[in-house]
Amino acid sequence: MKRVAMFIIAALAMAGCTTKEDFVLFHDTNISQPNAGKQVIDLTSVAKYEYKIQPHDRISITMYNHPELGTTSTASQREDTRGVLVDANGYVRLPLVKNVHVAGLSQRAAQQKIEKAYSAFLEDAELYLEVLNKRAYILGEVKKPGEVRLFNEKATLLQLLAQAGDLTDSANRHAIVVLKNRYNKVYTETVDLTGPNSIKLANLMIYPNDIVYVAPNDIKSINVGISETNPGLQLIGNIIQPAVQVKYLGD
Template sequence: MKKLLLSSGLLRLATVLVLGLLSSCTQNLFVTKQPLPPAAALSVGADYQYRLRKDDKVTISVFDHEELSVGSIYGHYPVSENEGKWELVDAFGNLNVPKVGNYHVEGLTIAEAEAQLEKVLSKWIVNPQLVIKVLNLETTVLGEVNAPGKQRLEKERNTLVEVLGKAGDFGVYADKRHVKVMRQDAKGLLATEVNLTKMTGFERDNLVILPGDVVYVPSKNGKQFDRKSPTILGISSIISTFFIVFRFLQ
């Protein structure tokens, strides 16, 4: 009788352990119970251009005038953000330009800022050629991709698929049906969820990713189960061995 009770208790314990492992679900980030708005909520027009913001790290290149340049692209070596050869758009939206001083650039496109500064510099230089480059144009890619992390945006328009491609493509456990894109602007946090397994609406859903956006690829529900399969198989093997020995000893 005691042996029967012992075996029954162990069976119940083993069952609870296995069910616990099976029922554990994947812990994804940015989970919401409310449905997110469609991708159109984050779409930008064909005429989208980046506008300068506070805390932007900017290089200023004036052709043939190294003394007026900061991190000039006309130099012998390429300029990177880590080298510190840049000016910061300050808390007031101003950029410290050599010979000009503080000049308000916040809200201007790069082309607009270049044109305005060329006009100012034309007081001292004949036909100045000025190039502004923003060094900190980045997005963040998280989740089930092969190379997550910060990613520099080299172009004016970078699509969702291009960004995911630069992140090393999807990982094995990627849930391609629920790819999230999140954007913070003056109105607050905007977010949408895109299903990349369907061709229907692909052009609409392949969003232009802006600097500061976060792209998140969640995991499939089976990820944790697959990872715990060796443990489950091990427990099952122990249980099977126990009952074989137990029946043999009866």
């Protein structure tokens, strides 16, 4: 969560010093640039998005004809012990085939690569691979901030807000910020849930490692500012009060 928090701070800082045109929400790798200096996203290619396996992911492998070679997991196991871990160098260690590099591959590509490795030992090496720890993050003015597991690899913004228990009374419904890290760049979109297109915007797709930040409204910002200022004012008052009392007694 510390890494996520640092990412949000950096992303918001970047968003604050750029125009809205500089960062456009997108869900895929096809980017067109009709205007110099602007990133314009081809939203028609949304369905082509595929999660790429990363170091420290946990993956599950089911071997259809050789179940003893799969990664056995039970429902009672903790999520951080299920499946098999992709190590820091992007390799996964499996029976017979030993180390296979899967980082940077989609689930389908990794599945085909491992099947090919097993085909050197087995005639019927068919398997199913799944990443177990796909998460998105929702922070800020929601009732249950934190990680949200994505069972279907994606969820709508509305579903994510629902899983977070809805917005708090202090949420700014005009400023739901969606942050996506693509090609080592942060792309942001500020969503207004009160406008005429709110239903359409609520159905924006959220993918693994995307971050949704719900900003506080102006009233809460003012209250927070006052609460942060009060200790300083009290300290000044404590310093000044004896001097005032001495002057009063002297008069």
